[in-house]
Amino acid sequence: MLNDISLEKSSFNESQQIKKVGENDYKVKDFGLGNYQLTKTDISYIVYGACFLASGGGGPIGMALLFMDKMINDADVMYYVNPDNLEANKNISLVAGLGSPDKIFEGFGQTVSLNAFSEMNDYLTQSGQKPLSYLMPVEMGAMNTLIPFIISARKGISVINGDPCGRAVPEMSMNLFNINQLPLNPVILTSDTDESSGHYQKIIVQVKDAEDAENQARRFAKSHNSTAGIACYPMQGADLNCSMLSDKNGAKFIQWTVGFAWNLGRNMIESKNYNEFLKFLDSFSLPSYKLFEGVITHKEERKISGFDAGKITVSNGDETFFIYYKNESLLAWNVTRKCYVAMGPDSINFLARKDAQPFSNSDINSDPKKNSKNISLGTEIGIIGLCAYEKLKSTVLVNLFLSNIQETLAAFPEDNVPVPARYIPLPDLMSHYNG
Missing domain, CATH: 3.40.1610.10 (CV3147-like domain)
Structure with missing residues (x-):
């Protein structure tokens, strides 16, 4: 659930660049x-x-x-x-x-x-x-x-x-x-x-x-x-x-x-346990956050520049999330609260809650006759945010991510989601989100 987000899970301070081991x-x-x-x-x-x-x-x-x-x-x-x-x-x-x-x-x-x-x-x-x-x-x-x-x-x-x-x-x-x-x-x-x-x-x-x-x-x-x-x-x-x-x-x-x-894959395959995996993930230095848990209710794709611009809708009855992607997930938006939750270069990752199965946007609502790992609508999932490596936060890369976010949001004008004016790192978003 949203209020499960723990500020203690952030393993570094952005201003001091202190990183846990x-x-x-x-x-x-x-x-x-x-x-x-x-x-x-x-x-x-x-x-x-x-x-x-x-x-x-x-x-x-x-x-x-x-x-x-x-x-x-x-x-x-x-x-x-x-x-x-x-x-x-x-x-x-x-x-x-x-x-x-x-x-x-x-x-x-x-x-x-x-x-x-x-x-x-x-x-x-x-x-x-x-x-x-x-x-x-x-x-x-x-x-x-x-x-x-x-x-x-x-x-x-x-x-x-x-x-x-x-x-x-x-x-x-x-x-x-x-x-x-x-x-x-x-x-x-x-x-x-x-x-x-x-x-x-x-x-x-x-x-x-x-x-x-x-x-x-x-x-x-x-x-x-x-x-x-x-x-x-x-x-x-x-x-x-x-x-x-x-x-x-x-x-x-x-x-x-x-x-x-x-290491992550071995834990997923051998434990098949969502909560155990999240605990294991937290034993590494890359900071992670549980952003949302709910059920996939909808997937929509629109073509832009030869790419699949898409939107995944996840809801838990109380709140609804949109995940916008251009092949890769780039922006998480809380529809209910009308706020950003995560944005690239930070990553937005999926796990099935029943067995810790990871999956991509293209696995969702795919053809089960072709894809043995199809994730059907109605699947209960967790959305996990991972902080970007510091090397990915250069001005050039951040601007490329922002440009891709803008292009993806332009494919869904009816949602009226504002284009981010700047990159907001995941720990800062979580601090505001949970504050």
Whole structure:
């Protein structure tokens, strides 16, 4: 309930930047089998945790689990590497997939990311460089955190324990690599492998910026069954190593997020207990708040600029919440009190109360014949707010989030929700909300 929000759950003071050390923080660096090896069960933990951390985005968890079952065998071993152990001269790339969930549920898109990885590998070796040794998830989300591990299962490559977003984001420009002006080119786009010919389509482009890269990727996907693989941001371990000797690299991405996702996901899967999970979540240093509990009563989507602008309505009989999203959840609005409750870059995350099942906006009211993790209208849920990492609160990123919030609210003019004039951090909103 709303009055369950506890100000004591905030683990830092915004003005003094004092951060608590969570009792379980150490677990994000050493997880899985040991010796940096992971099993398929470990990957399922990561998928669950990444889905929760994705602020309603990152693709349907039902689709990610289907993908995982098709692409990873029970006997496969995957590998990860911590940010402070990256070898200076080894090559890194982001590899991801994008596309229509409907098409992916139909079986398209299974090879696009593997093809993008292979093409980046070939590009590097043909340029006289070493092949790829490390991959990094493009964001926290059920699908795009999974994809590097699918490649790890096939190619034996290690996945870096971190990502440039700390959550899922609506636009490629909203990541720390872009904010820190890391080299993006070349951008390699690939299609699925054609089963009859064994071939796939590819393009290698030099883009102006992250926005240009995303636009080109979307155009490419439209011509290839609404799916595409993308490989970009080639760099070396020295560019991201976060040991004490290279701490200048810490601002370039969020460290330890894969390990964080693994820990959260294991608790969800093994306990299936909503309240136990919230207690476990509070044992980490990232501040969290229970924003609302109620029943999903409605979901509405409207297209804007090729994205799904949507609104989830949740009610508990006394009060009603709107969650506005542009693929990812960006703004929580209390309709009854007429006030903001959370806004990006802080994240707005969902859990089913009966079993602590995480889910995305696209899992809500989806086709249960295709999506085994469909969340139907009438499901009782908790809405959990997570404070953004400090690195995500730069002026440039905050302005990008505000712009996306404005665009999303413009799709629902009849709601008369005012566009935020500025970003209000979650602890400040909670203080006012509960005060």
